[in-house]
Amino acid sequence: MRKLSKNLTGKNQLALVVLFSLGMTFGVSAATITYSDFSDLSAFQLNGSTATISNPATAPDSSTVLRLTDDFSQAGSAFLQTAVHLSPDASFSSEFEFQLSDPQGPWYNFEGYVGGDGFVFAATTVGNTSLGGAGGGLGYAGIGSSFGIEFDTWNSGTKDQDSGNHIGININGSVESVALVDLGSAPEEQLNEAGIWTAWVDYDGVTDLLTVRLSDTNIRPLDPILSHTVDLASVLGSHCAYFGFTSSTGSASNDHDIRSWSLDYNEHNGHVCSPVPEPSTYALIVAGAIGIGIARRRKNGKPVR
Numbered sequence: 001m002r003k004l005s006k007n008l009t010g011k012n013q014l015a016l017v018v019l020f021s022l023g024m025t026f027g028v029s030a031a032t033i034t035y036s037d038f039s040d041l042s043a044f045q046l047n048g049s050t051a052t053i054s055n056p057a058t059a060p061d062s063s064t065v066l067r068l069t070d071d072f073s074q075a076g077s078a079f080l081q082t083a084v085h086l087s088p089d090a091s092f093s094s095e096f097e098f099q100l101s102d103p104q105g106p107w108y109n110f111e112g113y114v115g116g117d118g119f120v121f122a123a124t125t126v127g128n129t130s131l132g133g134a135g136g137g138l139g140y141a142g143i144g145s146s147f148g149i150e151f152d153t154w155n156s157g158t159k160d161q162d163s164g165n166h167i168g169i170n171i172n173g174s175v176e177s178v179a180l181v182d183l184g185s186a187p188e189e190q191l192n193e194a195g196i197w198t199a200w201v202d203y204d205g206v207t208d209l210l211t212v213r214l215s216d217t218n219i220r221p222l223d224p225i226l227s228h229t230v231d232l233a234s235v236l237g238s239h240c241a242y243f244g245f246t247s248s249t250g251s252a253s254n255d256h257d258i259r260s261w262s263l264d265y266n267e268h269n270g271h272v273c274s275p276v277p278e279p280s281t282y283a284l285i286v287a288g289a290i291g292i293g294i295a296r297r298r299k300n301g302k303p304v305r
Contacts, residue, residue: 070102073250093200093265
């Protein structure tokens with residue numbers, strides 16, 4: 001950069017500085033949100049049953065967790081109070097550890113009670129108070145402008161491909177997954193048998209590839225267990241998205257606990273999500289550029305639209 005700027009005129013140097021500043025203003029940078037536990041929930045908006053549970057809660061191993069539901073016929077959600085401003089390509093990576101314990105209900109399998117219904121890792125642009133239906137709705141059903149990764153422990157028939165233990169990718173509040181993988185029926189494969197699981201959700205906004213990985217250890221698998229191509233920028237309809245979790249129960253239940261969570265995403269530098277856009281460097285520069293364009297059109301005798 002020094003050698004290049006040596007050979008530039010003062011005007012060109014100024015142009016270079018402006019372009020560099022624009023790159024810093026409109027460029028993309030990496031941002032991270034991390035919760036090693038949930039002893040502090042002040043950054044979250046708790047909705048429905050999640051708000052009535054004594055949160056943060058204590059897991060079976062005494063860890064401090066975010067408990068989404070803990071009884072029959074509940075629906076709850078927890079979203080970050082502040083939306084994150086994703087870059088135009090909407091790329092992100094998320095890792096979270098979860099545990100579904102204390103299964104209850106009138107049905108048994110080879111291990112004991114069959115719990116339900118599961119939870120969803122979700123992002124939506126319609127607000128941080130979003131909450132969907134109970135039971136098979138997973139607290140996600142009906143939330144528009146959203147996507148969700150469901151960890152479903154209840155067989156709801158054909159819409160679940162007759163699987164009571166699966167992961168699915170859901171769009172715009174539908175609990176009929178656009179992609180689904182059955183996890184199996186062996187005891188060690190059951191999500192709601194109080195085991196501690198780690199999931200990784202990655203989205204490449206350039207290729208539009210959404211992938212999900214799952215392990216009963218904290219070692220990230222090389223290959224995803226589920227993948228689907230989808231344009232999430234179009235699904236969300238806005239770069240400002242609220243990330244969080246939803247869950248529900250019906251005639252069966254679990255303690256649906258999120259034990260830790262991290263979110264890495266590409267954001268616009270200098271952009272802030274707010275209900276009422278504030279004047280910004282971006283707005284001023286755009287206004288200036290429009291003004292210059294109009295002045296030039298008038299000078300050249302061209303019509304101004």
